[in-house]
Each structure stands twice: as structure tokens, then as C-alpha cells.
Amino acid sequence: MNKRGWLVVLATGMLTLGAACWSEGRVTRRTTIAAVGTDSMLSESEIRERDIAFFERRVNEDTLGASDRSQLAALYMDRARATGGFTDYERAERLARRSLALRTEHNSQTFGLLASALLARHDFAEALIVAKTADSLDPGVPRHLALLGEIELEIGDYKAAATHFASIHFDADQFTILARVARWRELTGHADAARRLLQIAATKVYHRDDLPREQVAWFHYRLGELELRTGHLDSAAAAYRRGLEIFPEDYRILGGLARLAAARGDWNHAVEYGSEAIAIQLDPATLGTISDAYAALGDSAQSAQYARAMATSALKQPGPIHRAWGLFLLDHGTKDDVDRVLAKTRLEMRTRHDVYGYDLLAWALHKQGRDADARSAMQRALAQHTEDAQLFYHAGMIERALGNVEAARAYLGQAVAMNPRFSIAG
Numbered sequence: 001m002n003k004r005g006w007l008v009v010l011a012t013g014m015l016t017l018g019a020a021c022w023s024e025g026r027v028t029r030r031t032t033i034a035a036v037g038t039d040s041m042l043s044e045s046e047i048r049e050r051d052i053a054f055f056e057r058r059v060n061e062d063t064l065g066a067s068d069r070s071q072l073a074a075l076y077m078d079r080a081r082a083t084g085g086f087t088d089y090e091r092a093e094r095l096a097r098r099s100l101a102l103r104t105e106h107n108s109q110t111f112g113l114l115a116s117a118l119l120a121r122h123d124f125a126e127a128l129i130v131a132k133t134a135d136s137l138d139p140g141v142p143r144h145l146a147l148l149g150e151i152e153l154e155i156g157d158y159k160a161a162a163t164h165f166a167s168i169h170f171d172a173d174q175f176t177i178l179a180r181v182a183r184w185r186e187l188t189g190h191a192d193a194a195r196r197l198l199q200i201a202a203t204k205v206y207h208r209d210d211l212p213r214e215q216v217a218w219f220h221y222r223l224g225e226l227e228l229r230t231g232h233l234d235s236a237a238a239a240y241r242r243g244l245e246i247f248p249e250d251y252r253i254l255g256g257l258a259r260l261a262a263a264r265g266d267w268n269h270a271v272e273y274g275s276e277a278i279a280i281q282l283d284p285a286t287l288g289t290i291s292d293a294y295a296a297l298g299d300s301a302q303s304a305q306y307a308r309a310m311a312t313s314a315l316k317q318p319g320p321i322h323r324a325w326g327l328f329l330l331d332h333g334t335k336d337d338v339d340r341v342l343a344k345t346r347l348e349m350r351t352r353h354d355v356y357g358y359d360l361l362a363w364a365l366h367k368q369g370r371d372a373d374a375r376s377a378m379q380r381a382l383a384q385h386t387e388d389a390q391l392f393y394h395a396g397m398i399e400r401a402l403g404n405v406e407a408a409r410a411y412l413g414q415a416v417a418m419n420p421r422f423s424i425a426g
Contacts, residue, residue, distance in 0.1 A: 044212050045082070051075050059095075069099035070110040077113060080120065082214045084251065084281035086318065093117035108138050115147055122319035124155045125351060142170045146180040153187060156353030158384060162188070175201040179222060187355060189385025191230050198223040202239075206246075217247035224256050228263065229388050231418030236260055251277045255286035258293075263419060267293040284314040285324035307332065320348040326360050330367050338367045355386050363394050371401040389418040 042050075055072040062068060073095035080088035096114035100107060111134030118127035128151045135144040145164045152161035165184045170177045178201040186194035202219040205211055220243030227236035237260055243253045254277035261269035270293035277286045287310035294303040307328070314325035321344035329337040342364040349357050362377035378395050396411030 044214070045079075048075060048079060048082075048212075052079070064102055066099045066102035066107060066110075069095045069102070070107065070113065073099065073110065073113050073117075077116060078212065078215075081218075082212075084283065086120070086316075089117050089120040093121070104137065108134055108141070108144070111137075112143065112147055115151070119151065119154065120318070124151060127151050128155070140167075142168045142174060142177055146170075146177045149184060150180045153184060154354060155351065156355070156357065158188065172200050172204060175204045175219065178204075179219065182222070182226075186226055187384055187386050189387060191226065191387040194226055195223070198226060202242075213247040214250060217243040217250050217253060219243075220246065221250065221253045221256060224253070224260075228256065228260055229390075231389060233260060233263060233419070249280060251280035251283060251286075254280070255283050255289070258286055258289045262289050262293060265296075267296045271297075282309070282313045284310050284317065284322050287313055288324055288328045291328075320344045321360075323356060323360055327363065330360075330363055338364060342368065353380075355381050355384055355391070359391055359394060362398060366394070366398050366401065371398055374398045375402060387418075389415040392418070 052072065052075050055068055055075060058065060058068045059072055073092040076088040076092040076095065079085065080092065092113060096110050096117060099110045100114065111130055115127045115130040115134070118124075118130060128148070131144065131148045131151055135141070135148060138144065145168045149161040149164035149168075152158070152164065161184060165181055168177065168181065170181075172178065178197050182194040182197035182201070185191075185197065198219065202223055205216045205219050208216070220239045224236045224239035224243065227233070227239055236256070240253050240256050240260065243250060244257070247253070254273050258270045258272075258274035258277060261267070261273060271290055274286050274290040274293065277283060278290070287306050291303045291306035291310060294300075294306060310325060310328060314322035321341065326341045326345065329341050333341075341360070345357065345361050345364055349361060358377050358381035362374045362381055365371070365374035365377060375398050378391075378398050381391055382395060392411045392415040396408045396415060399411060400408035
């Protein structure tokens with residue numbers, strides 16, 4: 001497999017957990033008032049639409065109902081997570097703000113909703129303020145500490161995140177907290193510990209009959225993503241397929257299967273799974289995978305078409321730069337594209353100093369031929385000991401450009417060890 005194919009597999013980096021992770025206190029699909037007496041043949045999405053319509057009527061009828069606004073915000077968050085629709089995140093944010101304006105006491109769940117909506121928009125600074133407010137009103141609650149830690153991971157404050165995560169006391173039934181702790185362990189070089197936590201969480205939610213299928217499937221998706229990043233391709237396939245059996249319309253899992261197929265050099269299946277995924281949601285990373293797959297199959301026209309679609313979709317995403325698109329441009333684009341990615345990455349890093357931000361910065365500097373500066377940024381990317389072949393590949397190529405043969409061989413060897421099909425030629 002060529003290096004571009006593998007980079008597309010890894011270009012998504014780490015997903016923002018707050019944009020995809022549910023809270024234990026959410027409105028469950030089978031307990032809402034609107035669902036009582038509902039036709040049992042309705043799908044979960046249809047039931048959710050009825051729930052939304054029900055609470056929208058209640059909100060319109062009662063201008064002072066804090067609880068109803070919080071419930072409706074949770075439903076919008078659920079729909080956004082299932083469909084990738086950013087408009088619903090904005091709706092959830094507005095409703096959560098109104099709910100908190102009406103009442104802050106006994107409304108801590110809404111702080112979490114607001115913080116998660118802000119995370120989805122990549123407004124990490126305000127999300128952190130909201131999470132700190134929630135913790136100050138109800139100190140030491142595990143879900144508050146986990147949310148704080150998650151946001152700190154996103155902005156690259158790993159010391160503060162470690163303090164919060166290490167202070168959490170929770171049990172295995174708190175599956176959302178398990179997923180957030182797993183994210184911390186994964187980013188800080190403890191992939192095995194992260195894997196165990198995600199396996200526990202996936203098992204716990206599988207036996208819950210009060211949770212929507214997309215929520216249950218999401219935990220298998222997270223496990224699959226970890227396995228893919230660390231080169232355990234068969235385990236990734238198993239996790240993805242378990243998730244897809246639970247929720248066949250999950251565009252995230254279909255996109256993961258497309259990246260997995262690309263990692264194996266199975267370009268036809270990469271196109272097949274990717275096409276199924278983008279028929280549900282135009283995810284930039286999946287569009288990039290399809291573009292690379294068509295390039296590998298020798299169809300340059302289709303490859304270019306999907307590359308253009310990726311750019312259009314990425315430009316609609318929150319934040320200064322969509323990182324999957326940034327990496328795609330660095331490996332496929334022109335000098336002007338490299339300059340553009342570097343400028344946008346520097347803009348984002350004014351407020352965000354995480355592992356994958358430094359990785360993108362290092363790779364952009366390398367593409368400009370500024371390898372001494374690239375090496376400095378890459379060392380920051382590697383500082384948390386994150387197990388990810390993308391990081392090792394970038395570090396190895398930068399060291400090779402600097403003439404550091406032994407260091408290059410060591411890093412590139414780690415990348416190849418994670419996926420033997422990964423070629424370092426070029």
C-alpha cells in the first residue's frame with residue numbers, strides 16, 4: 001500500500017468525543033412521553049422525530065419551561081450525532097442556553113449539553129468555561145470531571161486533563177465516562193488500557209434495551225477506530241461489523257470500513273463502503289478516502305471529483321481547518337495549498353495545542369522544506385507517546401529529510417509494525 005492511501009486512512013485523527021458521545025442523563029428513546037403508545041413498527045429515527053415535535057410544541061406553549069428546553073436540546077443533539085447535521089447542534093446550543101437562563105439549580109445536565117454542543121462547533125474556550133461552571137455548582141461529579149478532561153484533551157492541556165481524569169471515581173455502568181477516560185488513555189500512550197475500557201463500555205451498552213441503536217453502535221465504532229489507528233486491522237473489522245449489525249445506517253462505521261479497506265489496499269471495497277457512507281452524510285474524510293481509492297484504481301477523473309467534493313464539505317465544517325482535508329491537501333495539493341494549510345493550522349494553534357495539531361503543523365512545515373522547524377513541532381506531537389502510525393510515519397520522514405538515518409529507521413519501523421502493508425517508499 002502506498003503512503004498516501006495509509007495517510008487517508010489516518011487523516012481523520014481523533015474525533016471530538018463531545019460531538020459524538022452521549023450523556024447518561026439523556027432522553028432515552030423508550031421513555032419519552034411522546035413515545036408512549038407509539039406504533040412499535042416505527043424506526044428509532046421516526047420515534048425521535050415524534051419526540052422532537054412533541055417537545056417543540058411544549059416549548060412553544062410554555063415560555064418558562066427549562067426542563068422541556070433541556071429535553072429538546074438533548075433530542076437535537078441525538079439527531080445531530082446520528083446524521084452529522086450541524087444545524088441541530090446550533091439548535092441544541094440555543095435551547096440549552098435558554099434553559100440555563102431560566103434555571104441553573106438542578107439543571108446540571110444542561111451544562112453538559114451546552115458544553116457538548118460547543119465542542120461540536122470547536123468552540124473549546126467557551127466549552128471549557130461552561131464545564132467549569134457546572135463543576136463549580138456541583139463539585140466532584142464524575143461526569144463533570146470527565147467532561148472537563150475531555151475538553152482539556154482537545155485544547156492540548158494534558159496536565160490538567162490528567163488531574164481531572166485521575167480524580168474520577170466511577171463504575172463500569174457509567175459508559176460515557178468510560179469512553180472519555182479511554183480517550184485520555186489512548187492519547188497518552190496507553191492504547192491497551194483504552195482498548196479494555198472501550199470493550200467494557202461496548203459490552204455494557206449492548207445489554208441495555210433502553211438506548212437507541214446508534215448510541216450502542218457508536219461504542220463499537222470507537223473501538224474500531226482505536227484498532228485501526230494502532231494497526232489491528234482484523235480487530236477493527238470485527239468491531240465495525242458488530243456496530244453495523246446494530247445500526248446498519250451508521251455513516252461513521254461505513255466510513256471506518258472504507259478506511260479499513262483502504263488500509264488493506266482493497267480499493268473497490270473502499271469505494272463501496274465510502275459511497276454508502278456519503279449517501280447518508282458527506283463526511284470530508286470519507287470523501288478523501290474515495291478520492292484516493294479511485295486514484296489507486298487509475299480513475300483520475302473520479303478521484304478529482306471526490307477531491308473537490310471533499311474540499312466543499314470540509315469548508316463547511318467548524319473550526320479554522322478540517323484536519324483530514326488539511327492532510328489530504330498536503331499530500332495531494334500544490335505549493336499554494338501547503339501554504340494555505342500552514343496558515344490555517346497556525347491560526348487554530350493560537351488556542352489549541354493538541355497532539356494532532358502539532359502533527360499537522362509539522363507535516364506542513366516538512367512539505368515546505370523547513371524540516372528543522374518540522375522536527376521541533378513533531379517532537380511536541382510525539383510528547384504524549386500516542387500510538388499512531390501516522391505520527392510515526394511523519395516523524396520518520398522528517399528525520400530522513402534531515403539525514404538522521406537511525407532515527408528515521410526507528411520511527412518508520414514503528415509505522416510499518418502497525419501495518420505491514422504500509423509502504424515508506426517515496
